[in-house]
Amino acid sequence: MQQIRPRATMRDVAALAGVSLKTVSRVVNDEAGVGDAVRARVRAAVVQLDYRHHQAASDLRRGTGRTRAVGVLVQDVANDFSSRLLRSLEDAAREHGLAVLAGSLDEDPDRERALVADMVARRVDGLVIMAATSMQDYLQPEQRAGLPIVFVDREPAGIAADSVTVDNRGGARAAVDHLLERGHRRIAFLGDLPSIVTANERHLGYLESLQAAGVPADPSLAVLGLHDEDQAQRALESLFASRTPPTAVFTARNVITVGALRALRARGASWRTALVGFDDLPLFELLDPSVTAVRQDVAALGRATAQILVDRLAGDASPPRRVVLHPELVFRASSNAPV
């Protein structure tokens, strides 16, 4: 590497241009009150020294407490759902000149608290959280300090804050209703830990749907606590190994659906077993059979979340908003399997 040259400060620029520091500040910030000749001299010095504005120092001095950055904490930036949400939020943020500090929580409450603490220390202007904790009362001091917090995908507990979520229970009910209408009675449920609100809601939707149809829920058909594809795949395999295997499966999250698809494929049971998944994936349409899924409008989720955040940043102090989007059941072939 070449010789490193420390960053020039306004003081350096001022010295080179033969003006005062304040005059440089005026030029850099395009303020009035600087003659054309001096302005040009300063501009030249800025270029010559590769001066770059120091935003943190500027923010500090201005004392507005604004950093023009927002924190976005999702479950996993590599997951299809989270990453599309992140992108949607990023677009809205950039439109308002906000940078995005991103973080993955991996359903780890400690990680959530640690990342939030970091974002707070960085004085982000706002926070979007897909919570991994079951209780977010620890955020009250931050909220009191004026930090806008918007909960996305999962409603907050222990704190009154804005949220943008999806009707998980309703989506799950629609999925299971659909399978019941096709005549299925032994419907398996594969989901994540009930401590995750969305997972629990989807499980409740499953149970409600069965109950409404007068079908007794067989606890041995519901497997909870599935985090990844492998676990889901193995879970479905062992369900099939039982004496009374399911004729249909409702998978409550994208990675679980994929794991289940692998299990069905390995068993050659794809066309014999009805499947509905929560979360749509771009390729579900192209599989054989194509996969029936509960689709969330991720872009809309992100837009609504960003809108609230931006409003709050603009000073909106109205009571917490609670936006609930409704998912849509996309009918495809996988739910057509015979009973």
Next chain:
Amino acid sequence: MQQIRPRATMRDVAALAGVSLKTVSRVVNDEAGVGDAVRARVRAAVVQLDYRHHQAASDLRRGTGRTRAVGVLVQDVANDFSSRLLRSLEDAAREHGLAVLAGSLDEDPDRERALVADMVARRVDGLVIMAATSMQDYLQPEQRAGLPIVFVDREPAGIAADSVTVDNRGGARAAVDHLLERGHRRIAFLGDLPSIVTANERHLGYLESLQAAGVPADPSLAVLGLHDEDQAQRALESLFASRTPPTAVFTARNVITVGALRALRARGASWRTALVGFDDLPLFELLDPSVTAVRQDVAALGRATAQILVDRLAGDASPPRRVVLHPELVFRASSNAPV
């Protein structure tokens, strides 16, 4: 919302605890030289006032010029490849206590320059860039100022900097060689703009492979400038509509492959047309036919990138490193179609 209470500063904490500001600083930073009683009093005041450390002010005063944040600019955080890379980088960064500022470039050079300028103003400690510009000489001043920059996925031009890339040309050659070995002679190429280095390299690999096999390249079979699924789908459809349609297709990027799959599916030609894609997707294995693809080890790409960045941050001033990973051709069913 409730009454907002401005953030407490060390001065407030000091006043409440009846000590000097500097003593608060010592307690907050776990420095020695504070008696137990005073320490406890300060701690209590910190809790009572919900004091939160102000990292920017701290960084500024310490004058190390470090912010413990890195910028990661990828093509699109919602894309499977980019998001997995981002996640891999995030994990490595967090391990070293670094926060991640993320941004999507969408192959837009202006956006790249704007986001870089923003990151520089924020004084990120390092920068990872999947470049959208064809020339990165504009980054020389930043590099000279000591900013470590690592180019990922695409090698830099006009600047001597670290890079971690994939042998795109070799991967493409392997893909096309494979199709040639199966006897195909009319092999279509669907790719993005040649101004994108990786896209161009893959195109060159395609051409080299044909040439090595003595198969004349038919320009009408190569379609460049495809950005998304729809464009790819339409491109392949019009190739099929020609008098001499291809018997095999090489698609040079994940979204293009998906578009091509849609076209094949719509035409019912999935089993009649050989297909190899660059970039593997999790569900390719489950499609019928399963999709042969050139797989990049994204996690390894991220790890290597992060390693270099971390080394640089630790003071490594050795000449720029150039790491090239080799992709792997994953044989599946889609390349078995007859000639």
Next chain:
DNA sequence: GCGTCGGGAGACAACGTTGTCGTGGAAGAG
């Protein structure tokens, strides 16, 4: 010629924090 006005430019302090040095008092040595 004198007073006034206005615009360009600089001096100074401050944002929230920490490095450096200084001070006062208790403990220990002789």
Next chain:
DNA sequence: CTCTTCCACGACAACGTTGTCTCCCGACGC
């Protein structure tokens, strides 16, 4: 009992920037 030593703690300045106030000088009116 005095001198030294050490430790706990505080005063002050500074990081890079900007808001406020002041100053100077040329232009203008009478």
